[in-house]
Amino acid sequence: MVAPLAAVPQPGVVAGIVADVYELCATERSGELADYIPELAAVQPDSFALCLATADGKIYAIGDATTTFTIQSISKPFTYALALADRGPAAVAARIDVEPSGEPFNEISLDPITERPRNPMINAGAITAASLIDGRDPADRLERTLRCYSRFAGRDLTMNEAVYASEASTGYRNRAIGYMLRSFGIIDSDPDEAVDRYFRQCSVDVTCRDLAVMAATLANNGMNPVSRERALSPALTEQVLSVMTTCGMYNAAGDWVSTVGLPAKSGVGGGILAVLPGQIGIAVYSPRLDAHGNSVRGVAACRELSKRLELHFLHVTRAAQAAIRSEYTVAEAPSRLRRNTDEMAVLAEHGHRARVYELHGDLQFAGAERAVRIIEEQAGELAALVIDLHRVGEVSAIAVRMLDELAAELTVTGCQVAIVDPDAKLGHTVSSLDPSDPRGRVFVDRDTSTEWCENIVLAEYRPSDVPVCTSLTVEDHPAFASLDPSECSRLAKEFEVCTIARGEVVAERGSARSGLYLILEGRVRIGFEAADGRNHRLVTLSAGMSFGEIPMLIGEPFANEVRAETGVRVAVLSPARFDRLTEQAPHLKLALLQRLAAGAYAQMDAAVRGADY
Ligand code: GLN
Numbered sequence: 348m349v350a351p352l353a354a355v356p357q358p359g360v361v362a363g364i365v366a367d368v369y370e371l372c373a374t375e376r377s378g379e380l381a382d383y384i385p386e387l388a389a390v391q392p393d394s395f396a397l398c399l400a401t402a403d404g405k406i407y408a409i410g411d412a413t414t415t416f417t418i419q420s421i422s423k424p425f426t427y428a429l430a431l432a433d434r435g436p437a438a439v440a441a442r443i444d445v446e447p448s449g450e451p452f453n454e455i456s457l458d459p460i461t462e463r464p465r466n467p468m469i470n471a472g473a474i475t476a477a478s479l480i481d482g483r484d485p486a487d488r489l490e491r492t493l494r495c496y497s498r499f500a501g502r503d504l505t506m507n508e509a510v511y512a513s514e515a516s517t518g519y520r521n522r523a524i525g526y527m528l529r530s531f532g533i534i535d536s537d538p539d540e541a542v543d544r545y546f547r548q549c550s551v552d553v554t555c556r557d558l559a560v561m562a563a564t565l566a567n568n569g570m571n572p573v574s575r576e577r578a579l580s581p582a583l584t585e586q587v588l589s590v591m592t593t594c595g596m597y598n599a600a601g602d603w604v605s606t607v608g609l610p611a612k613s614g615v616g617g618g619i620l621a622v623l624p625g626q627i628g629i630a631v632y633s634p635r636l637d638a639h640g641n642s643v644r645g646v647a648a649c650r651e652l653s654k655r656l657e658l659h660f661l662h663v664t665r666a667a668q669a670a671i672r673s674e675y676t677v678a679e680a681p682s683r684l685r686r687n688t689d690e691m692a693v694l695a696e697h698g699h700r701a702r703v704y705e706l707h708g709d710l711q712f713a714g715a716e717r718a719v720r721i722i723e724e725q726a727g728e729l730a731a732l733v734i735d736l737h738r739v740g741e742v743s744a745i746a747v748r749m750l751d752e753l754a755a756e757l758t759v760t761g762c763q764v765a766i767v768d769p770d771a772k773l774g775h776t777v778s779s780l781d782p783s784d785p786r787g788r789v790f791v792d793r794d795t796s797t798e799w800c801e802n803i804v805l806a807e808y809r810p811s812d813v814p815v816c817t818s819l820t821v822e823d824h825p826a827f828a829s830l831d832p833s834e835c836s837r838l839a840k841e842f843e844v845c846t847i848a849r850g851e852v853v854a855e856r857g858s859a860r861s862g863l864y865l866i867l868e869g870r871v872r873i874g875f876e877a878a879d880g881r882n883h884r885l886v887t888l889s890a891g892m893s894f895g896e897i898p899m900l901i902g903e904p905f906a907n908e909v910r911a912e913t914g915v916r917v918a919v920l921s922p923a924r925f926d927r928l929t930e931q932a933p934h935l936k937l938a939l940l941q942r943l944a945a946g947a948y949a950q951m952d953a954a955v956r957g958a959d960y
Pocket residue numbers: 418419420421452453470514521546549613614615616640
């Protein structure tokens with residue numbers, strides 16, 4: 348008997364890679380526990396955890412991911428962030444530089460020229476940052492610091508009193524740094540309070556999972572992807588990540604950037620936090636440290652993950668994304684307004700003078716620059732163009748400016764511009780831009796913008812000697828074409844002419860056959876209400892066209908709503924009369940059906956041509 352396939356859960360590619368890296372690094376046993384803070388030597392030396400949190404909040408964890416340990420220096424970027432938010436970047440920059448020091452984290456030094464701490468990731472800069480936190484009193488300043496960290500972690504973090512007491516009773520070197528800072532006027536408050544709060548912030552207990560969420564919050568532009576709470580503004584997040592890139596790994600920063608290539612921060616508690624902006628946060632916990640005070644397995648695991656997941660922030664898979672997804676003329680992809688034969692002929696010949704450019708992806712500088720350049724090069728030949736942004740994700744401020752300027756420039760040189768932008772990514776809505784605004788006309792869908800372009804081409808190229816036919820009699824309708832006069836008037840008698848007001852529904856979706864309609868004047872729109880609440884047009888029909896054939900001939904209900912787009916005049920053949928014609932005038936019925944079939948095929952042909960785009 349064949350055994351059924353066992354449902355072994357597959358770990359998935361990412362979880363599999365995380366597990367492999369974990370296993371590989373677990374064999375590494377070198378390094379020493381930090382013991383200059385006595386309590387730090389009390390941890391399990393082989394404890395090991397690895398955690399990945401994506402910028403949208405999915406967490407991959409392996410090992411002792413819920414074991415707590417003290418955050419130590421990984422607190423520094425977060426206190427720096429709070430100081431930036433409290434005092435503003437300029438006031439912080441006046442006291443802390445952002446230059447890599449190439450020195451150990453606890454060096455008692457200032458930059459000889461600026462006489463400021465070299466950066467906020469070494470102790471001198473971190474103690475200065477701690478001194479810049481706002482608050483009523485020491486307790487309030489500590490409370491605000493803890494709350495800031497907690498927002499990044501998405502849960503309430505607390506201090507480890509034993510580790511704090513241990514560092515407070517031995518931290519003379521940091522006190523020396525605090526007094527040096529006070530004597531140089533970098534700290535102008537009580538240096539003991541700043542150093543004490545620094546000891547306390549370093550003793551905050553975290554898990555590897557917490558650090559991963561903190562890293563993912565930095566990756567997600569300052570918004571915690573799990574709690575959805577904003578922890579830091581995007582601009583300050585960028586500043587914090589910059590300093591982490593150049594200074595986060597102390598005197599190993601250069602090697603770290605070249606082998607791992609991620610903004611990061613390590614702590615002597617054994618944690619490392621690394622960030623790939625926009626993508627993921629990584630955290631590792633393993634307390635044995637190398638000579639720089641960085642976790643040995645932490646560095647190894649980050650290197651390995653960076654390599655296997657291709658995370659290096661300078662790793663480029665291809666140059667500037669092609670922002671133009673496709674482009675075509677309105678002759679190749681007409682609007683859903685069904686044109687009459689004369690108009691179709693004009694559009695077939697001159698439709699290449701109006702082009703649609705569909706953009707996609709996120710519009711950053713390089714993609715926008717390339718798209719704008721290509722459109723500009725081709726626009727000389729065009730009477731009108733559409734820039735369709737409906738598939739675009741984020742649009743950077745510089746891309747908005749470039750597109751606005753492109754539109755204005757083209758309008759001045761005589762090419763009219765339509766922007767399809769249903770979500771107002773350029774900041775303009777259909778009604779916010781005046782029709783004469785050179786930045787173009789805004790549309791919510793490509794179909795209506797294409798119709799607008801077609802009208803521009805038609806206005807320019809429609810032969811002036813061909814009258815624009817907007818009103819027909821029943822006998823003029825193509826459904827009556829080449830019938831002899833007596834047949835013509837016999838058939839016309841079966842039809843009843845009526846008018847429909849603009850906006851009125853002629854047939855509801857799902858309604859039964861109500862007649863065969865020949866349009867004599869005005870426009871009729873066939874469409875449906877989509878999930879987005881908008882009425883999507885399938886086709887707009889005008890004088891000389893017909894509708895209602897399918898319900899009439901096949902007996903199926905109307906598949907879509909039929910609505911008068913303008914005031915409309917139609918000739919209607921009622922179901923009863925249509926049925927009666929079979930006995931009373933079969934030859935007339937046959938003639939009518941032949942003509943309707945020809946119209947239906949013409950319509951199908953137009954629909955098929957539009958379908959590729
Ligand atoms: N509290 C520690 C100290 O200042 C933090 C150092 C670190 O994690 N690199 O010595």
